[in-house]
Amino acid sequence: MGQTFSDEGQFEAICTKRILVTGGTGLVGKGIQAAIKKDPLAADESYIFLSSRDGDLRDKEATRAIFRRHRPTHVIHLAALVGGLFANQRRKVTPNPNPNPNVQREARSGEDDLRGPEP
Numbered sequence: 001m002g003q004t005f006s007d008e009g010q011f012e013a014i015c016t017k018r019i020l021v022t023g024g025t026g027l028v029g030k031g032i033q034a035a036i037k038k039d040p041l042a043a044d045e046s047y048i049f050l051s052s053r054d055g056d057l058r059d060k061e062a063t064r065a066i067f068r069r070h071r072p073t074h075v076i077h078l079a080a081l082v083g084g085l086f087a088n089q090r091r092k093v094t095p096n097p098n099p100n101p102n103v104q105r106e107a108r109s110g111e112d113d114l115r116g117p118e119p
Contacts, residue, residue, distance in 0.1 A: 023078030024049025057099035
């Protein structure tokens, strides 16, 4: 269910920002993880780093469930289908549908049940 960074779970309750990072276990996501560990200004932020195992962002309902579960206040959308220099050339089926519309729709949603305090 994604990784949440906090001080032993204590500042989870006082965090004002819940930042959902899709593709959070990839190269850039790992860079963000390393940076926030060193950043004292991140004290009021809780990060949730998702991987593809946390849900299929190409699926509208799965994406909605992820947003309902984590209730992010901010989203860093890094998810992509990658596999190295020649991997995409070898794939016989291109990834479809694209996850971007689902993530954008949920991130922009103003529904109160998607925002607010964590359950």
